[in-house]
Amino acid sequence: xxxxxxxxxxxxxxxxxxxxxxxxxxxxxxxxxxxxxxxxxxxxxxxxxxxxxxxxxxxxxxxxxxxxxxxxxxxxxxxxxxxxxxxxxxxxxxxxxxxxxxxxxxxxxxxxxxxxxxxxxxxxxxxxxxxxxxxxxxxxxxxxxxxxxxxxxxxxxxxxxxxxxxxxxxxxxxxxxxxxxxxxxxxxxxxxxxxxxxxxxxxxxxxxxxxxxxxxxxxxxxxxxxxxxxxxxxxxxxxxxxxxxxxxxxxxxxxxxxxxxxxxxxxxxxxxxxxxxxxxxxxxxxxxxxxxxxxxxxxxxxxxxxxxxxxxxxxxxxxxxxxxxxxxxxxxxxxxxxxxxxxxxxxxxxxxxxxxxxxxxxxxxxxxxxxxxxxxxxxxxxxxxxxxxxxxxxxxxxxxx
Amino acid sequence: xxxxxxxxxxxxxxxxxxxxxxxxxxxxxxxxxxxxxxxxxxxxxxxxxxxxxxxxxxxxxxxxxxxxxxxxxxxxxxxxxxxxxxxxxxxxxxxxxxxxxxxxxxxxxxxxxxxxxx
Numbered sequence: 001x002x003x004x005x006x007x008x009x010x011x012x013x014x015x016x017x018x019x020x021x022x023x024x025x026x027x028x029x030x031x032x033x034x035x036x037x038x039x040x041x042x043x044x045x046x047x048x049x050x051x052x053x054x055x056x057x058x059x060x061x062x063x064x065x066x067x068x069x070x071x072x073x074x075x076x077x078x079x080x081x082x083x084x085x086x087x088x089x090x091x092x093x094x095x096x097x098x099x100x101x102x103x104x105x106x107x108x109x110x111x112x113x114x115x116x117x118x119x120x121x122x123x124x125x126x127x128x129x130x131x132x133x134x135x136x137x138x139x140x141x142x143x144x145x146x147x148x149x150x151x152x153x154x155x156x157x158x159x160x161x162x163x164x165x166x167x168x169x170x171x172x173x174x175x176x177x178x179x180x181x182x183x184x185x186x187x188x189x190x191x192x193x194x195x196x197x198x199x200x201x202x203x204x205x206x207x208x209x210x211x212x213x214x215x216x217x218x219x220x221x222x223x224x225x226x227x228x229x230x231x232x233x234x235x236x237x238x239x240x241x242x243x244x245x246x247x248x249x250x251x252x253x254x255x256x257x258x259x260x261x262x263x264x265x266x267x268x269x270x271x272x273x274x275x276x277x278x279x280x281x282x283x284x285x286x287x288x289x290x291x292x293x294x295x296x297x298x299x300x301x302x303x304x305x306x307x308x309x310x311x312x313x314x315x316x317x318x319x320x321x322x323x324x325x326x327x328x329x330x331x332x333x334x335x336x337x338x339x340x341x342x343x344x345x346x347x348x349x350x351x352x353x354x355x356x357x358x359x360x361x362x363x364x365x366x367x368x369x370x371x372x373x374x375x376x377x378x379x380x381x382x383x384x385x386x387x388x389x390x391x392x393x394x395x396x397x398x399x400x401x
Numbered sequence: 402x403x404x405x406x407x408x409x410x411x412x413x414x415x416x417x418x419x420x421x422x423x424x425x426x427x428x429x430x431x432x433x434x435x436x437x438x439x440x441x442x443x444x445x446x447x448x449x450x451x452x453x454x455x456x457x458x459x460x461x462x463x464x465x466x467x468x469x470x471x472x473x474x475x476x477x478x479x480x481x482x483x484x485x486x487x488x489x490x491x492x493x494x495x496x497x498x499x500x501x502x503x504x505x506x507x508x509x510x511x512x513x514x515x516x517x518x519x
Contacts, residue, residue, distance in 0.1 A: 017407065024411045028419065078427045082440040083452075094424070098416035105412050116408040123479055124409075141454065145442040149454065157461050160468040167475045175482040232443055237427035241420060308518035311464065315516045319471070319507070326478070327500065330485065334493055340486040 020116070027104050027115055035244050038251055039066045042296060049300040070240065078236040081144055088142030092135045093234065093241035099131035100248045107255055108183045110265045110280035111272065121182040122174055125256070126167060129211070132249065133159045139242075140230040151229030154307055155213065161314045162210035162217075168322035169204035172197055172329050173260045178340065186264030187272045190348040194261035196355035197329060199362055201261045203322045205291075208253040209298060210310070212246065216302035217310060254292035255284070262287045269345070321366060328358050460518060467515070474503050 010018070040055060040063055047054025055062030080089055105115035106124055118124050133156060140152020174180055176196075177188040194201045210217040226232070231242045258264055264287075265280035266272055275283075305313070333339050336351045442449045481488075481496055488495075510516060 017404075020408045021411050024408045024415060028412055028415050032419070074427055074430045075432075076427070077431050077433060077435075077439075078424075079435060079439060081442050082437075083442065090424070094417060094420040097420050098413065101416045102409065102412060105409050115412065116405050118405055123476075143442070144452075144454065146444065153457060153461050157464045160472075161464055164468065164471045164475060167472070168478075171475070171478055171482050174479065175485050178483060178486050180479065180483055227443070227445065236431055237423050240427075241423065311518055312516070315467070316511070323500070323504065323507075330493065330496075333485070334490070 024105065024115055028101055031101055031104050031248060032244070034251070035247050036066045036070070037063075039069075039243075039247050042247065042250075045293065045296050046300045049297060073237055073240045076236040078238065079233075081233045083144040084233065085142040085144070088138040089233075090238070092139035092142060093238045093245070095138065096132055096135035096245040097241045097248075099128060099135060100245050100252060102128040102131070103252050103256075106182055107252075107259060108186050108264055109284060110277040111275055113265075113277060113281060114183055117181055117183045120180050121185075122170055122180040125182075126163075126170070130163065132245065135245075136230050139234070143230070143233040145233050147226045147228070148230050148232045151226045151232070154226075155230055157307075158210055158213070158217065158310055161311055162207040162318070164207075165203050165314065165318040165322040166207035166211060168319075168326055169200050169207065170260060171326055172200045175326075175330060176333060176339075182259055182264075186259055186266060188342070189263045189266060190342060190345050191352045192261065192263035192266075192268075194263075196352040197261070197325075197359055198356075199321075199325050199359045200329070201257065203318060203325065204257060204261065205253075205294070207314075207318060208257070209295065210314070212249045212253055214246075214250060214295065215299045216305050218304060250295055251288070251292055254288040254295060257291045258284060258287040262291070325362065328362060329355065332358055463515065467510070470506070474499075 043065070044054040044062065055065035058064040058068045080086060103125055106118050106121045108114040108117070136155045136159070137152050140148045140150075140155070143149070173185050173193050176193060177185045179185065179188070231239055234242060265275065265284040267275055267279060267283045332354055333351070336354050338347065339351050342348050342351070477499070478496075481492065485492060
């Protein structure tokens with residue numbers, strides 16, 4: 001596109017600028033339009049997973065359901081509750097949406113298809129992603145509602161806690177590539193990093209699930225306790241913006257997992273230079289949708305956990321595990337020779353195998369520790385309340401009913 | 402170099418403008434007939450009482466402090482990870498010491514009971 005503009009007679013700098021601006025416009029518009037389809041997809045898939053039909057009335061297969069919902073939500077009354085902090089209350093949904101849209105600017109959609117290839121891409125992702133947290137707190141504090149405030153406290157406690165293992169997981173591909181640029185990370189994956197470091201993928205996905213506030217970590221909007229959490233007072237399109245932000249964030253996590261661990265837009269066994277741009281984009285889309293399917297699957301399968309369990313899972317399990325994981329990968333990456341000169345699948349084979357073995361060992365050790373802890377926990381409970389398994393009638397009266 | 406950030410600025414402006422348009426469309430098309438009941442904070446149908454903006458339980462602060470500690474340390478890891486391969490064994494040893502201090506503090510916090518919620 002830059003070349004065409006130069007041909008018309010524009011200076012090179014101006015042409016680059018215009019091309020970039022158009023690219024940004026396309027990214028933002030496609031992002032928002034994608035939600036129309038994505039929300040339908042999500043509802044349909046979770047419907048099927050929960051043995052329901054999902055939307056099936058508006059249009060073929062219910063495809064226009066989201067469109068109908070958008071129109072409905074536009075026609076709703078837009079109220080600001082008494083005593084609300086108007087500025088915070090009105091800005092929160094805007095901030096929430098653009099904090100997610102901002103992430104899309106550094107995501108490499110294909111070779112050359114990237115808003116801007118920042119040399120500090122991963123750091124930028126963290127910074128921009130954290131803005132959503134501020135939006136949550138603004139919404140909760142500004143609403144003048146006790147449920148909203150409680151939801152916001154919980155949300156912030158949870159989001160900031162899970163940021164630590166998420167960053168530690170994102171560090172691993174940075175360390176393996178030697179660059180924070182996302183395009184470089186994609187190009188460096190001659191063999192997808194996910195095959196070498198499955199444990200890191202698990203840590204990233206688990207902490208990201210908490211970051212986007214989805215089941216089993218959807219405490220910030222636990223409807224049985226907090227009605228709706230931080231967005232309880234929002235009506236009309238302001239609620240719609242929160243909804244869009246939540247959906248887009250969940251999908252973005254799928255894209256990020258793909259970019260960082262599953263080779264991004266690269267097609268297996270095809271070198272980065274030979275990948276046609278359009279096919280690369282298709283490859284990214286398919287992989288991201290697969291990751292997103294896993295996220296939906298987890299959401300519809302697992303029950304919600306308690307706030308103390310959430311924080312305990314993070315600080316006592318994920319953080320130590322991700323620290324150990326980072327240390328192991330760093331050590332091995334130093335020990336295995338020529339890890340800084342990987343330029344083909346064959347070069348990547350040895351490090352991948354070594355890391356995979358180490359990962360499997362780490363997983364086994366972790367499972368053994370968890371098993372031991374579980375045993376002690378059960379023994380502890382049994383000492384307090386009598387045996388746990390298959391001996392309900394042996395429990396003392398008053399316990400367990 | 403700085404021109405790398407032009408698309409980000411553009412997207413920032415664009416998404417803010419788009420969000421505000423979407424918000425005002427709601428005002429434009431929706432009805433607006435507020436009453437005192439409608440505007441009252443929602444408390445499951447009860448009469449709302451007192452201020453909602455009240456003091457925060459201290460355990461949330463504890464989590465926040467713990468997070469700041471870890472986040473700063475993690476941010477130190479990032480540039481190290483980028484030039485990790487050029488630093489050689491020296492980089493690994495130095496980071497190992499840093500890592501040890503971090504872990505020691507973490508273990509202390511754990512043993513003292515700083516990670517318990519209740």
